[in-house]
Amino acid sequence: AQRVSLVENGxxxxxxxxxxxxxxxxxxxxxxxxxxxxxxxxxMGNILVExxxxxxxxxxxxxLIQEIQKQKKPYGLIxxxxxxxxxxxxxxxxxxxxxxxxxxxxxxxxxxxxxxxRGVDIVGTPQASFQKIIAAADDTGIFNGTCGAESGWVPVxxxxxxxxxxxxxxxxxxxxxxxxxxxxxxxxxxxxRRRKR
Amino acid sequence: xxTTILLFAALLIPRxxxxxDPNSExxxxxxxxEMKRTVSRLEMEKLGKPYFVAYTAMDSKRLSISSSFGGIxxxxxxxxxxxxxxxxxxxxxxxxxxxxGKDYWGYRPHSGGLVTDADYxxxxxxxxxxxxxxxxxxxxxxxQKKAYKQSKMxxxxxxxLSKEPVRVSExxxxxxxxxxxxxxxxxxxxxxxxxxxxxxxxxxxxxxWTQRRHYFVDxxxxxxxxxxxxxxxxxxxxxxxxxxxxxxxxxxxxxRRLEDMPPFSLLxxxxxxxxxxxxxxxxxxxxxxxxxxxMLLEGQAAGEFFNQLLAHNIAFPREIWVQEEHARKEFHxxxxxxxxxxxxxxxxxxxxxDPGLKSFxxxxxxxxxxxxxxxxxxxxxxxxxxxxxxxxxxxxxPTKKRANSTxxxxxxxxxxxxxxxxxxxxxxxxxxxxxxxxxxxxxxAREFGLDFGxxxxxxRPENAQEKNELLAAPVMVFKVDVKTGKETLMRNAKFSxxxxxxxxxxxxxxxxxxxxNYYQLGPYKASGRGQVQASIVHPSVLVAEMExxxxxxxxxxxxxxKHPHFN
Numbered sequence: 159a160q161r162v163s164l165v166e167n168g169x170x171x172x173x174x175x176x177x178x179x180x181x182x183x184x185x186x187x188x189x190x191x192x193x194x195x196x197x198x199x200x201x202m203g204n205i206l207v208e209x210x211x212x213x214x215x216x217x218x219x220x221x222l223i224q225e226i227q228k229q230k231k232p233y234g235l236i237x238x239x240x241x242x243x244x245x246x247x248x249x250x251x252x253x254x255x256x257x258x259x260x261x262x263x264x265x266x267x268x269x270x271x272x273x274x275x276r277g278v279d280i281v282g283t284p285q286a287s288f289q290k291i292i293a294a295a296d297d298t299g300i301f302n303g304t305c306g307a308e309s310g311w312v313p314v315x316x317x318x319x320x321x322x323x324x325x326x327x328x329x330x331x332x333x334x335x336x337x338x339x340x341x342x343x344x345x346x347x348x349x350x351r352r353r354k355r
Numbered sequence: 356x357x358t359t360i361l362l363f364a365a366l367l368i369p370r371x372x373x374x375x376d377p378n379s380e381x382x383x384x385x386x387x388x389e390m391k392r393t394v395s396r397l398e399m400e401k402l403g404k405p406y407f408v409a410y411t412a413m414d415s416k417r418l419s420i421s422s423s424f425g426g427i428x429x430x431x432x433x434x435x436x437x438x439x440x441x442x443x444x445x446x447x448x449x450x451x452x453x454x455x456g457k458d459y460w461g462y463r464p465h466s467g468g469l470v471t472d473a474d475y476x477x478x479x480x481x482x483x484x485x486x487x488x489x490x491x492x493x494x495x496x497x498x499q500k501k502a503y504k505q506s507k508m509x510x511x512x513x514x515x516l517s518k519e520p521v522r523v524s525e526x527x528x529x530x531x532x533x534x535x536x537x538x539x540x541x542x543x544x545x546x547x548x549x550x551x552x553x554x555x556x557x558x559x560x561x562x563x564w565t566q567r568r569h570y571f572v573d574x575x576x577x578x579x580x581x582x583x584x585x586x587x588x589x590x591x592x593x594x595x596x597x598x599x600x601x602x603x604x605x606x607x608x609x610x611r612r613l614e615d616m617p618p619f620s621l622l623x624x625x626x627x628x629x630x631x632x633x634x635x636x637x638x639x640x641x642x643x644x645x646x647x648x649x650m651l652l653e654g655q656a657a658g659e660f661f662n663q664l665l666a667h668n669i670a671f672p673r674e675i676w677v678q679e680e681h682a683r684k685e686f687h688x689x690x691x692x693x694x695x696x697x698x699x700x701x702x703x704x705x706x707x708x709d710p711g712l713k714s715f716x717x718x719x720x721x722x723x724x725x726x727x728x729x730x731x732x733x734x735x736x737x738x739x740x741x742x743x744x745x746x747x748x749x750x751x752x753p754t755k756k757r758a759n760s761t762x763x764x765x766x767x768x769x770x771x772x773x774x775x776x777x778x779x780x781x782x783x784x785x786x787x788x789x790x791x792x793x794x795x796x797x798x799x800a801r802e803f804g805l806d807f808g809x810x811x812x813x814x815r816p817e818n819a820q821e822k823n824e825l826l827a828a829p830v831m832v833f834k835v836d837v838k839t840g841k842e843t844l845m846r847n848a849k850f851s852x853x854x855x856x857x858x859x860x861x862x863x864x865x866x867x868x869x870x871x872n873y874y875q876l877g878p879y880k881a882s883g884r885g886q887v888q889a890s891i892v893h894p895s896v897l898v899a900e901m902e903x904x905x906x907x908x909x910x911x912x913x914x915x916x917k918h919p920h921f922n
Binding site for chain 1: 388396397476479480484559
């Protein structure tokens with residue numbers, strides 16, 4: 159395993175490599191990984207994202223409100239927690255990603271309290287999205303999890319600060335029409351609680 | 356009325372075995388309490404409450420050990436509790452069952468895991484979740500089934516659920532500690548037998564030892580606690596003949612209890628015989644020309660012959676409706692069940708199905724049970740008398756000719772119970788010693804103008820049938836010279852043109868009867884799922900005329916390097 163500098167000052171400098179060479183990069187840098195029984199693919203290990211300019215998180219929030227006003231939008235969104243996401247990488251498919259947020263807040267520029275919203279997914283293409291990052295905070299957060307690909311699932315980590323993006327596209331989440339349970343859970347059924355257990 | 360009074364007493368005061376075991380008692384209490392809430396209050400938008408609910412909880416402890424060439428592979432001990440919910444909306448005459456619609460793979464009861472602790476609240480929490488899903492699906496299915504009946508203009512009305520007396524029953528669950536170390540040692544020894552056989556490329560000896568406890572309750576007041584243990588030892592191997600043709604075979608020893616297994620020395624001898632048979636096949640000549648003539652099926656081959664042609668077709672009398680015609684064959688309806696009063700086997704054969712039989716001539720019968728999976732006591736059924744089909748095996752699903760259960764409603768835990776065989780005992784009035792049966796084969800082959808007759812000693816199991824086959828290919832096929840009686844092992848043969856007529860073409864049987872303990876597959880043809888423990892007691896049979904043809908399978912290249920152990 160080797161440390162690899164991938165991006166410097168916004169410029170792509172290298173790749174994560176296994177023993178499958180690509181043009182201009184003939185050697186592995188020790189990133190060939192897989193889960194048992196799968197084929198090796200060049201995978202991330204610990205991805206660290208750093209910003210040379212950073213502001214406190216409270217300042218980043220102020221900048222979000224300024225951006226909402228500047229763009230004359232009714233509200234902005236804060237994505238606080240994310241359950242996962244995926245990117246299409248095959249040549250035949252669109253090179254796009256989808257991020258599935260868990261906790262999203264709607265932020266109003268007029269000082270009203272934030273509102274939790276649900277049913278929102280983030281979609282986009284990686285290069286266009288990266289261009290729209292306009293600021294970062296000084297609050298690096300760490301993600302520990304697993305990431306899947308042709309190689310199966312491998313444990314990975316990522317560390318990155320909060321970021322302000324000038325424009326993201328969101329879409330409505332898939333929703334099924336299943337009805338909620340007819341009866342309350344037995345433990346919380348007032349008609350049942352009187353029964354002796 | 357008497358039964359009803361008994362029933363309430365039983366529900367309020369848990370009886371002996373369950374009372375002694377706090378875990379069983381808690382499971383029953385959670386099942387009964389949630390079932391009462393379900394039938395009294397589970398109703399969505401005035402679409403009707405369930406009129407019938409049955410819960411089956413299964414506690415399972417399983418030890419599985421694989422072994423190969425003297426070594427142990429992933430020994431595994433697991434424990435689970437699983438709930439099956441059978442929920443009916445509508446009424447007895449017309450409900451949501453016996454209709455698969457377009458959902459061939461999903462035609463099964465709702466089920467899911469429950470906590471294994473004796474935790475009343477946590478168990479009920481799980482029951483509630485699964486019941487809710489089952490109820491909603493039942494409503495959907497009932498409306499689809501109504502639409503289907505109208506669109507197909509079906510006028511005939513066969514009820515969906517029979518009325519049966521209510522019984523409460525508890526059997527000792529008889530669990531024993533797993534002897535893991537001992538069986539690991541034995542499996543190493545058994546699988547090492549293959550070290551003497553260079554012709555075999557792959558081999559394994561696996562053990563699946565399962566101890567289960569079934570808790571059954573239904574909204575009519577049934578309550579059953581019973582064991583469902585299973586001890587299975589599987590010997591399997593595959594290889595290629597010199598010309599590259601793939602060959603494989605497997606043998607199962609299945610018993611209810613460990614103590615019913617044959618002695619270890621016998622198992623060792625069976626593995627040796629198995630390895631020898633498969634080795635001999637690698638050098639056996641090919642069947643050169645198609646064969647039409649008399650055929651003698653001995654031992655296991657006769658067992659599978661009766662399973663695939665008779666048992667499979669006298670079980671599953673109730674038709675399951677499907678939306679599209681082409682899917683009908685996925686849900687098998689017993690091909691002989693419409694032939695009540697007609698001759699289905701040769702005149703000198705009779706058959707009964709008796710779940711009460713525990714053993715036959717000292718050999719334990721796998722199909723024995725007291726209460727079926729719908730809580731109905733098992734009954735003996737005189738199925739076939741002098742070749743004529745006299746009766747049917749029934750679950751609580753009525754048919755045109757029979758309204759009531761005979762206590763044969765069984766199914767794997769993940770399936771709806773359906774009428775299976777239990778212990779199918781076949782008797783014959785035209786018997787002779789096996790050696791005379793072989794002489795008879797030669798005589799009949801000579802009359803056919805043939806140089807040889809055919810003896811089959813092993814058949815592949817039912818789930819090895821190819822598309823549209825009624826009988827899976829034979830494994831051990833022997834030519835018998837009509838003049839000398841000399842036997843020659845052959846390979847590459849499969850049956851052709853087999854129909855249920857073969858059962859009526861049996862011309863004589865051996866006097867000695869064999870016990871075939873096996874798993875009878877469910878009626879789901881494509882998946883082969885839903886197997887239950889069953890036994891067939893049967894003689895070896897001589898069939899007047901059957902056909903063999905060459906298999907059209909193409910050989911594969913042999914391994915490039917030699918077997919490392921014999922290099």
